[in-house]
Amino acid sequence: MLLLIAEDFIKVEKISTVLPYYEELVEKTRQEPGCISYELTKDLKNEGHFIFLERWVNEDALTFHTKTEHFKRLVPLIDQHISEKAKYTRMEIIY
Amino acid sequence: MLLLIAEDFIKVEKISTVLPYYEELVEKTRQEPGCISYELTKDLKNEGHFIFLERWVNEDALTFHTKTEHFKRLVPLIDQHISEKAKYTRMEIIY
Numbered sequence: 001m002l003l004l005i006a007e008d009f010i011k012v013e014k015i016s017t018v019l020p021y022y023e024e025l026v027e028k029t030r031q032e033p034g035c036i037s038y039e040l041t042k043d044l045k046n047e048g049h050f051i052f053l054e055r056w057v058n059e060d061a062l063t064f065h066t067k068t069e070h071f072k073r074l075v076p077l078i079d080q081h082i083s084e085k086a087k088y089t090r091m092e093i094i095y
Numbered sequence: 096m097l098l099l100i101a102e103d104f105i106k107v108e109k110i111s112t113v114l115p116y117y118e119e120l121v122e123k124t125r126q127e128p129g130c131i132s133y134e135l136t137k138d139l140k141n142e143g144h145f146i147f148l149e150r151w152v153n154e155d156a157l158t159f160h161t162k163t164e165h166f167k168r169l170v171p172l173i174d175q176h177i178s179e180k181a182k183y184t185r186m187e188i189i190y
C-alpha cells in the first residue's frame with residue numbers, strides 16, 4: 001500500500017470557488033479501482049491549507065488516478081486558485 | 096473527530112535507536128480510550144522523516160494522550176535524537 005499526503009494552498013478568497021471542485025474530485029476518485037481511501041481535510045490553524053490523505057493499492061493506482069478524466073479536468077481548475085505550489089509526501093506504514 | 100499529523104525528524108544514524116520507542120508508543124497509544132487510530136509512517140523520499148497519522152475522538156483525548164506514562168517516558172527518549180523540531184498539524188475532515 002502507498003500512502004500519499006497531498007497539500008494544497010488555496011487563496012483564502014477563492015476557497016468557496018474551489019470547494020465544489022474538491023467535492024467532485026473526492027467523490028469520483030473514491031470510485032477508482034486502486035483507491036483504498038481518499039479524504040480531504042483542512043488545517044484548523046492555517047486557512048486555505050487543504051490536506052488530502054490518500055491510500056492507494058500501489059504506485060500504478062496513483063498513476064492511473066492522474067490520468068482520469070476527473071483529475072485532468074478538476075485539478076487545473078483548482079490550480080488556478082493556489083497561493084503556493086502543492087506539496088506531496090509519499091509514505092509507507094511502519095507501525 | 097480530530098485528526099493530527101505529527102512529523103518527527105530523526106538523525107539518520109539514530110533511526111534504529113528510535114524505532115523500538117516508536118513501536119512501544121504506537122502499541123500503547125492504540126489502547127487509549129480516546130484513540131480512534133494511530134499509525135506511524137515513514138517518508139519514502141526523506142530518510143529520518145517520520146509521520147504519525149492520528150485520529151482522536153476530541154481534543155481532550157489528545158490532551159489525555161500527552162499525560163500518559165508511555166508518552167511522558169518515550170517522547171523524551173525519542174526527542175534526544177531529532178535533527179529538527181517536530182511539526183504538528185491539526186485537521187478536520189471536510190469530504
